[in-house]
Amino acid sequence: MSPEIFVKRSLAAKSVVRAEVIQSLWSGYGEIVRYQVSGAQDNLTSVIVKSIRLDQVMAHPRGWQSDLSHQRKQISYQVEARWYRHWAPRLLDAARVAECYAVQESDTEILLLLEDLDTSGFSHRHHQLTWSACLPVLDWLASFHSTFISTGMANNDERVDDKGLWARGSYWHLETRPDEWQAMAEGELKRQASVIDETLRKANFQTLIHGDAKVANFCFSASGSEVAAVDFQYTGQGIGVQDVAYFLGSCLEEVSLTDHFAFLLEHYFAELTRCLVAQGESPDFASKVEAEWRSLFELAWADFHRFILGWSPDHIKNTPFSQMMTERALASLRTS
Incomplete structure (x- = not known):
């Protein structure tokens, strides 16, 4: 599923526009992108998508690429998805994190739809x-x-x-x-x-x-x-x-x-x-x-x-x- 369709379906948005790449993920596993939305739930106008390709095997910036390194990165993104789904809601306001609106997982890809913290102050x-x-x-x-x-x-x-x-x-x-x-x-x-x-x-x-x-x-x-x-x-x-x-x-x-x-x-x-x-x-x-x-x-x-x-x-x-x-x-x- 494309990130745009993922955002549109998750938020019931009328339009979704890719606005800017905020960051490429370490070793080329994906990217973090800001999307502008309209007609979405809760009157959202801007959201963040963290897009991860689990089948990517890229060169490590310091030469540490290995099967163990690749496995560690794969698991780390799965951990983050589970963190937002099952653990983040337990936090008090004093430990503020981005609200997670939706998670999409497959064998090759993870998409996290997150609150744009910039627009939240x-x-x-x-x-x-x-x-x-x-x-x-x-x-x-x-x-x-x-x-x-x-x-x-x-x-x-x-x-x-x-x-x-x-x-x-x-x-x-x-x-x-x-x-x-x-x-x-x-x-x-x-x-x-x-x-x-x-x-x-x-x-x-x-x-x-x-x-x-x-x-x-x-x-x-x-x-x-x-x-x-x-x-x-x-x-x-x-x-x-x-x-x-x-x-x-x-x-x-x-x-x-x-x-x-x-x-x-x-x-x-x-x-x-x-x-x-x-x-x-x-x-x-x-x-x-x-x-x-x-x-x-x-x-x-x-x-x-x-x-x-x-x-x-x-x-x-x-x-x-x-x-x-x-x-x-x-x-x-x-x-x-």
Whole structure:
């Protein structure tokens, strides 16, 4: 089915016009396109279609194309479709995402019909932030993580992988990146990679994580006080500080990160506690979650740094701050 017909049928629209390509998907798997519509339900005038070709096998920009890579990308788009269908409706307003109007899936194609966040007041994008501009995103993450805090608990019957999400959230976790691990230079981080991975996996308090919470995946209001998130291809089980570490590393300059990361982490945990208590959890429960996740923050940072050192060791994200956090994590393992 063509995207135009998909939009027309889904919204009972009189006319559908392809307006602009917003973005081509990584490795050529498809595109994100804005469509102008008229005579549609709810008086919609603009919508977004994310169009994915599951049978595409394109060259990876950094040369990492393989059957495993292709399979990972295929699954990631199926995960995103299931996220919007089954999980996104559970979110509170504080963790704003695009409304999903329709999903079309076949063996070779996925079409997602989404709210145009630009027309809903989230038209600003950033690649770098000041420390204070990080606060609304940390609030979003706290709300998101608190909503799903019991999903991965041992006493919960609801398994995320049975509901269409990744059993392990994030695109860099060790099990899904054996080639990148193999490419790492020999050293302590490579030797301890499985220990770090297992420690994160066995944390008592699990939740859903966004899995790709870089600043580019957040849409900001004009004032910067409100945000909405996009791109849920790697959403699955994990611990909240995996998202927090990845987000902070994606948006702050080295000096700002060094000066403010401790305060930003405090802000995240304060908001997480507020959200947990507001949804009926006890202050004692919130305190236990914070204690565990705070103790794992440096390991979560080192886990992503491990991926970078295998995937692209000369990448801009291989920073002195990341090296410092990784050394702290390794030091904690030496004394444990």
